[in-house]
Amino acid sequence: MATEERAAAPVLALVRGLVAEVHPHAKPPSVTLDSTFDNLGIGSLELADLLLRVQDKLGVALPPHTLARIKRRLPGDVDVISGLPIEEGRAD
Secondary structure (H helix, E strand, C coil), X not given: CCHHHHHHHHHHHHHHHHHHXXXXXXXXXXXXXCCECCCCCCCHHHHHHHHXXXXXXXXXXXXXXXXXXXXXXXXXXXXXXXXXXXXXXXXX
C-alpha cells in the first residue's frame, strides 16, 4: 500500500461505510483515492455527515469552512482533510 493510501486509509474506511449505508441493497462501488463522491452516490448531506464522522473517528475538529473547500474527488479531499490545521479541542 502506498504512503498516500496508508495516510488516507481511515478516511477511505469511513467513506466505504457511508457508501454501504447509502446503497444498502446494491453491491457498493469500489472506493479508491480516484473515486468521485458523485460516482459513489454521495451528495452534499452525506458529505456533511462524512465530515462529522471524520471528526468523531479521528478525534479532530475541522474548521467550519472545510465542507466548502471539499471538491468532488477523494484525493484532493483527503489532502484538504488531513492538511488543514486542526483546531485544538471541540466545543461540544
